[in-house]
Amino acid sequence: xxxxxxxxxxxxxxxxxxxxxxxxxxxxxxxxxxxxxxxxxxxxxxxxxxxxxxxxxxxxxxxxxxxxxxxxxxxxxxxxxxxxxxxxxxxxxxxxxxxxxxxxxxxxxxxxxxxxxxxxxxxxxxxxxxxxxxxxxxxxxxxxxxxxxxxxxxxxxxxxxxxxxxxxxxxxxxxxxxxxxxxxxxxxxxxxxxxxxxxxxxxxxxxxxxxxxxxxxxxxxxxxxxxxxxxxxxxxxxxxxxxxxxxxxxxxxxxxxxxxxxxxxxxxxxxxxxxxxxxxxxxxxxxxxxxxxxxxxxxxxxxxxxxxxxxxxxxxxxxxxxxxxxxxxxxxxxxxxxxxxxxxxxxxxxxxxxxxxxxxxxxxxxxxxxxxxxxxxxxxxxxxxxxxxxxxxxxxxxxxxxxxxxxx
Amino acid sequence: xxxxxxxxxxxxxxxxxxxxxxxxxxxxxxxxxxxxxxxxxxxxxxxxxxxxxxxxxxxxxxxxxxxxxxxxxxxxxxxxxxxxxxxxxxxxxxxxxxxxxxxxxxxxxxxxxxxxxxxxxxxxxxxxxxxxxxxxxxxxxxxxxxxxxxxxxxxxxxxxxxxxxxxxxxxxxxxxxxxxxxxxxxxxxxxxxxxxxxxxxxxxxxxxxxxxxxxxxxxxxxxxxxxxxxxxxxxxxxxxxxxxxxxxxxxxxxxxxxxxxxxxxxxxxxxxxxxxxxxxxxxxxxxxxxxxxxxxxxxxxxxxxxxxxxxxxxxxxxxxxxxxxxxxxxxxxxxxxxxxxxxxxxxxxxxxxxxxxxxxxxxxxxxxxxxxxxxxxxxxxxxxxxxxxxxxxxxxxxxxxxxxxxxxxxxxxxxxxxxxxxxxxxxxxxxxxxxxxxxx
Numbered sequence: 001x002x003x004x005x006x007x008x009x010x011x012x013x014x015x016x017x018x019x020x021x022x023x024x025x026x027x028x029x030x031x032x033x034x035x036x037x038x039x040x041x042x043x044x045x046x047x048x049x050x051x052x053x054x055x056x057x058x059x060x061x062x063x064x065x066x067x068x069x070x071x072x073x074x075x076x077x078x079x080x081x082x083x084x085x086x087x088x089x090x091x092x093x094x095x096x097x098x099x100x101x102x103x104x105x106x107x108x109x110x111x112x113x114x115x116x117x118x119x120x121x122x123x124x125x126x127x128x129x130x131x132x133x134x135x136x137x138x139x140x141x142x143x144x145x146x147x148x149x150x151x152x153x154x155x156x157x158x159x160x161x162x163x164x165x166x167x168x169x170x171x172x173x174x175x176x177x178x179x180x181x182x183x184x185x186x187x188x189x190x191x192x193x194x195x196x197x198x199x200x201x202x203x204x205x206x207x208x209x210x211x212x213x214x215x216x217x218x219x220x221x222x223x224x225x226x227x228x229x230x231x232x233x234x235x236x237x238x239x240x241x242x243x244x245x246x247x248x249x250x251x252x253x254x255x256x257x258x259x260x261x262x263x264x265x266x267x268x269x270x271x272x273x274x275x276x277x278x279x280x281x282x283x284x285x286x287x288x289x290x291x292x293x294x295x296x297x298x299x300x301x302x303x304x305x306x307x308x309x310x311x312x313x314x315x316x317x318x319x320x321x322x323x324x325x326x327x328x329x330x331x332x333x334x335x336x337x338x339x340x341x342x343x344x345x346x347x348x349x350x351x352x353x354x355x356x357x358x359x360x361x362x363x364x365x366x367x368x369x370x371x372x373x374x375x376x377x378x379x380x381x382x383x384x385x386x387x388x389x390x391x392x393x394x395x396x397x398x399x400x401x402x403x404x405x406x407x408x
Numbered sequence: 409x410x411x412x413x414x415x416x417x418x419x420x421x422x423x424x425x426x427x428x429x430x431x432x433x434x435x436x437x438x439x440x441x442x443x444x445x446x447x448x449x450x451x452x453x454x455x456x457x458x459x460x461x462x463x464x465x466x467x468x469x470x471x472x473x474x475x476x477x478x479x480x481x482x483x484x485x486x487x488x489x490x491x492x493x494x495x496x497x498x499x500x501x502x503x504x505x506x507x508x509x510x511x512x513x514x515x516x517x518x519x520x521x522x523x524x525x526x527x528x529x530x531x532x533x534x535x536x537x538x539x540x541x542x543x544x545x546x547x548x549x550x551x552x553x554x555x556x557x558x559x560x561x562x563x564x565x566x567x568x569x570x571x572x573x574x575x576x577x578x579x580x581x582x583x584x585x586x587x588x589x590x591x592x593x594x595x596x597x598x599x600x601x602x603x604x605x606x607x608x609x610x611x612x613x614x615x616x617x618x619x620x621x622x623x624x625x626x627x628x629x630x631x632x633x634x635x636x637x638x639x640x641x642x643x644x645x646x647x648x649x650x651x652x653x654x655x656x657x658x659x660x661x662x663x664x665x666x667x668x669x670x671x672x673x674x675x676x677x678x679x680x681x682x683x684x685x686x687x688x689x690x691x692x693x694x695x696x697x698x699x700x701x702x703x704x705x706x707x708x709x710x711x712x713x714x715x716x717x718x719x720x721x722x723x724x725x726x727x728x729x730x731x732x733x734x735x736x737x738x739x740x741x742x743x744x745x746x747x748x749x750x751x752x753x754x755x756x757x758x759x760x761x762x763x764x765x766x767x768x769x770x771x772x773x774x775x776x777x778x779x780x781x782x783x784x785x786x787x788x789x790x791x792x793x794x795x796x797x798x799x800x801x802x803x804x805x806x807x808x809x810x811x812x813x814x815x816x817x818x819x820x821x822x823x824x825x826x827x828x829x830x831x832x833x834x835x836x837x838x839x840x841x842x843x844x845x846x847x848x
Binding site: 015016019020022023026027029030033034037062063064065066153154157158159187188225226227252256257258259261278279282283285286287290293294297298300301303304305307308309311312360363364 | 426427430433434437438441513515517524525526527587588632633635637645646649650653716717718720721722724725726728729731732733735736738739740742743744746747797798799800831835
């Protein structure tokens with residue numbers, strides 16, 4: 001295939017050539033970045049929480065009136081007993097927060113009581129001796145809390161003698177793997193690490209917790225909050241939905257002076273996960289829709305302009321055919337022409353994609369575009385261009401040689 | 409002449425329906441995508457109280473010192489206040505109007521027998537809060553400074569809660585059971601749900617789904633111990649436990665807003681804050697030089713990054729899509745116009761000036777733009793209705809289809825398409841009549 005005559009012909013259609021190239025370039029720049037955003041969001045959503053999501057539900061219970069300090073503990077104990085009696089319940093505990101809750105408690109953790117020498121932030125979960133069984137957490141070292149280690153405390157008073165930490169936090173604090181039995185400080189008093197669990201995600205999924213999303217500390221406290229209590233309930237596999245219906249009824253029957261909101265008072269982990277990652281899922285969908293629209297419009301544009309060119313050159317095509325060019329030659333001519341324009345556009349597009357990404361990185365805490373997306377985007381656009389040009393090119397190849405003699 | 413060009417345009421567009429449909433679709437989708445994302449962006453970046461936002465200020469006082477800012481030390485004081493500073497500022501009362509406030513979520517027990525108690529959300533505020541934010545009242549009014557001082561059991565409730573509990577009648581003077589205690593209703597707010605929730609950005613993150621249902625006096629709420637339902641940030645563990653311990657601690661959890669009507673009032677207040685911080689330093693409470701900020705509402709919203717970056721990114725991408733659609737339209741119009749070189753040649757040869765060619769082809773571009781705009785309107789409607797699938801409810805609820813959005817959608821479509829038509833029209837007007845006539 002001769003490239004020179006194609007380039008010579010394109011010189012006569014400078015504007016059209018440039019427009020298609022520009023469109024391909026812009027599309028590549030946007031699609032690369034959109035694909036990258038989609039990938040980041042999907043990766044974010046793919047994180048596991050570490051708990052047995054399929055069978056867990058959370059009940060958010062508000063007390064009516066303010067229970068007196070003494071009452072709070074007995075009301076909590078009564079509720080836990082009520083919930084344990086609900087058919088289909090495996091285990092239950094009361095807490096301040098849970099993975100993906102988007103609200104909770106965070107403390108600094110360090111090797112000394114000195115505030116300035118913190119190692120990292122960590123999510124703090126208030127748990128009792130039933131928590132590991134309820135959440136389905138796997139101990140990789142050490143032991144669970146004993147029942148007599150659990151004490152009652154207010155929401156902002158944390159100074160535990162023992163803690164259980166996630167493996168990620170244990171490795172962050174003691175990279176040599178010797179965390180078990182060591183002292184850490186989340187308050188002015190030392191806490192000894194009695195157990196290490198495999199994984200438990202922090203309550204937050206957004207940027208602010210990104211650096212310590214896997215660092216959680218379980219503290220042996222029952223939260224005494226006069227406003228209310230949250231119960232984590234694990235159901236027998238297959239009976240979760242029955243528990244969702246039965247648990248609030250049982251609680252209200254035992255003590256009606258409480259509020260369990262109709263819309264979000266009882267949530268399954270599926271609901272919690274959907275809420276927590278709603279904006280990630282949304283952005284991924286939006287970027288996919290826009291990418292598809294962009295590719296469709298660019299393909300349509302190529303079809304439109306090439307059809308025009310084919311119409312304009314019918315006579316020339318007829319002459320070439322009359323002089324012995326085969327149908328394949330004509331088809332190849334248009335495919336090659338499109339490929340040349342496509343390569344030009346893609347080259348500009350790569351530069352634009354990288355520039356746009358560099359700018360976006362400075363504006364919106366986003367990672368650098370990896371080369372893979374540029375390569376995939378380039379391939380997609382070149383193939384798309386060839387597919388788009390196929391129909392008009394086939395029409396061109398069907399121009400009969402006799403066209404050369406018409407209308408002169 | 410215009411109607412003639414219009415007829416020509418319609419006839420020409422009809423002649424190549426595929427190409428026309430392609431252009432209309434491209435413009436329609438491009439405009440709809442940009443307008444949908446713009447409607448969201450407009451909603452989240454809007455000024456919630458435009459007539460007054462430059463007079464409302466958020467003071468910040470550094471109560472933690474350099475050690476409280478371990479992560480990124482830009483010298484920025486925390487964006488909320490601790491109890492000591494907030495109540496001192498209220499007591500000294502140096503602004504025209506001011507209020508400390510914190511978020512509450514008390515339970516309300518309906519008077520009617522058999523109805524379950526419910527959780528409501530709201531704020532504990534001072535009486536000056538209502539005139540300061542121009543809160544509209546349906547019945548009654550806010551409470552007085554005297555009520556604040558007396559820690560009176562009074563409450564202002566939302567129209568929604570009023571309807572739920574009292575069936576939309578004037579409930580002023582009636583009693584409401586909040587957290588097990590009776591409060592006298594002094595006012596019922598009219599529909600009022602400013603977004604961003606500028607008076608308490610720290611707790612709402614800017615946007616809240618629900619309406620605020622109940623307001624009670626700040627000191628009353630403290631006295632009866634209605635706990636803080638918002639964020640609490642501590643640089644050290646409070647020495648005492650419970651809500652009282654929180655009040656004695658350096659933890660920050662209270663929002664503060666002050667109305668300052670002119671620049672001299674602003675500079676006086678700024679000096680006052682500096683002097684206050686210096687006094688605290690002298691008294692030994694702060695071990696560092698005064699570090700205060702006083703931002704008005706727009707500056708504070710900007711500082712708090714209230715506009716989510718997702719909405720900015722989607723707007724950018726959507727504008728990029730519109731740009732590609734326009735480049736596409738330029739190419740297609742160019743093809744379409746130059747295909748009619750013969751016709752142009754004839755018109756020119758018969759004496760039509762270049763301007764006439766411009767008028768004819770820009771009319772045609774305008775028609776395409778208008779058609780694209782109408783399609784864009786429908787798609788924007790669909791888009792605004794479905795942002796709820798993509799964005800959190802608190803934000804998607806704010807995106808609205810209103811007359812201004814419709815007008816702008818049409819305008820953008822027509823103007824953008826005519827701009828895209830400029831170059832193809834220029835090329836069309838340059839067609840050499842002699843050459844065209846000869847070659848046919």
